[in-house]
Amino acid sequence: MPNTQKTFLRALAGETLPVPPIWLMRQAGRYLPEYRATRAEAGSFLDLCYNPDLACEVTLQPLRRFDFDAAILFSDILVIPQALGQHLAFKQGEGPQLEAIRDASGLGKLSLEGIHDTLGPIYETVSKLSHAIPSSTALIGFAGAPWTVATYMVEGKGSKDFPNIRRFAYGDPDGFAKLIDILVEATTQYLLKQVEAGAECIQLFETWGGVLSETGFNRWVIEPTKQIVANLRAVHPDLPIIGFPRGCGLHLVDFKQKTGVTAVGLDSGVKLDWVAENLQKLGPVQGNLDPMLLITGGDPMFDETKRILDTLGKGPFIFNLGHGITPETPPEHVGQLVNFIRDYKG
Numbered sequence: 001m002p003n004t005q006k007t008f009l010r011a012l013a014g015e016t017l018p019v020p021p022i023w024l025m026r027q028a029g030r031y032l033p034e035y036r037a038t039r040a041e042a043g044s045f046l047d048l049c050y051n052p053d054l055a056c057e058v059t060l061q062p063l064r065r066f067d068f069d070a071a072i073l074f075s076d077i078l079v080i081p082q083a084l085g086q087h088l089a090f091k092q093g094e095g096p097q098l099e100a101i102r103d104a105s106g107l108g109k110l111s112l113e114g115i116h117d118t119l120g121p122i123y124e125t126v127s128k129l130s131h132a133i134p135s136s137t138a139l140i141g142f143a144g145a146p147w148t149v150a151t152y153m154v155e156g157k158g159s160k161d162f163p164n165i166r167r168f169a170y171g172d173p174d175g176f177a178k179l180i181d182i183l184v185e186a187t188t189q190y191l192l193k194q195v196e197a198g199a200e201c202i203q204l205f206e207t208w209g210g211v212l213s214e215t216g217f218n219r220w221v222i223e224p225t226k227q228i229v230a231n232l233r234a235v236h237p238d239l240p241i242i243g244f245p246r247g248c249g250l251h252l253v254d255f256k257q258k259t260g261v262t263a264v265g266l267d268s269g270v271k272l273d274w275v276a277e278n279l280q281k282l283g284p285v286q287g288n289l290d291p292m293l294l295i296t297g298g299d300p301m302f303d304e305t306k307r308i309l310d311t312l313g314k315g316p317f318i319f320n321l322g323h324g325i326t327p328e329t330p331p332e333h334v335g336q337l338v339n340f341i342r343d344y345k346g
């Protein structure tokens with residue numbers, strides 16, 4: 001076991017702890033008034049991502065309130081397409097908008113050269129954070145996994161059923177592979193720089209893995225993730241990596257075994273007994289309270305939290321949500337959740 005007071009890293013090394021480490025996806029964000037104030041000071045959301053002082057500040061804000069066991073770098077998965085040369089804007093209330101790349105002929109616009117010029121401020125944020133966080137808190141770096149980042153690059157925005165990317169990937173697999181290869185390389189370089197700057201763990205967000213066929217999942221989720229894991233481990237053999245393939249249910253065992261990730265993040269829809277029996281035996285798991293229960297609070301939130309702790313707390317486990325905190329969440333519910341988990345005796 002690692003000789004560290006950071007419970008988050010101990011859980012990732014396979015230790016079963018009496019109280020699981022806790023952090024929450026999107027723990028920095030619009031539900032906090034202090035985030036909204038810093039974001040207004042920064043100008044736009046992207047200005048905030050590329051401002052090391054302010055990005056560091058918003059990463060620290062939830063730690064000041066809730067004593068989480070891990071901090072996650074404040075940035076976004078879409079800085080990679082932007083660094084590759086694709087135009088990106090976040091329009092108020094509409095989410096991200098990119099100049100869509102619908103087929104292989106659009107790939108010429110992308111270039112790996114100079115990505116670190118764009119991403120440099122983010123490495124600086126990681127470095128500042130590594131000095132600023134409490135000694136018991138671990139620092140998580142992250143990136144989107146290639147398939148998920150590609151969904152935004154090809155659709156040009158968020159989507160419900162991803163018609164354009166599925167048509168591209170299924171119809172021209174060799175052309176689409178070129179896009180995935182570019183993303184594997186950019187993501188590897190980006191994450192290596194985050195680790196160099198002080199990130200102690202990496203999370204790969206595969207938010208839209210669940211829309212693929214089994215064949216597609218193997219080729220466009222498992223394969224690229226496996227390559228990134230191998231590339232990172234070639235330089236940092238002990239680096240803990242969490243894969244979060246959202247909505248991928250029964251694929252999770254294959255995902256864990258074939259990619260070599262250290263731990264698997266769980267969305268709120270997975271069957272917990274199945275996870276305990278089939279997945280947690282293979283390594284640590286993280287999840288999976290429905291973020292909507294953080295809005296309702298009270299008994300529905302505590303009852304489900306108890307069920308999660310009873311089922312997954314007997315093995316290596318990190319408490320988290322099944323997806324990110326939403327802006328409507330009352331901050332006091334987050335404090336109540338953390339206290340409940342820390343006080344829970346089983």
Ligand SMILES: Cc1c2[nH]c(c1CCC(=O)O)Cc1[nH]c(c(CCC(=O)O)c1C)Cc1[nH]c(c(CCC(=O)O)c1C)Cc1[nH]c(c(C)c1CCC(=O)O)C2
Nearest residue numbers: 025026027028029045072073074075076077095205207324
């Ligand atoms: C798909 C995806 C994105 N970004 C991300 C994902 C994967 C996880 C997931 O599925 O949520 C990942 C992400 N985005 C953000 C973080 C920061 C770290 C954290 O606290 O977890 C992380 C890890 C900040 C953010 N990223 C975004 C915000 C809100 C921006 C704002 O302040 O207006 C934050 C705090 C914006 C964003 N960024 C993205 C979308 C679709 C949106 C718009 C939706 C929304 O407005 O909530 C792309």
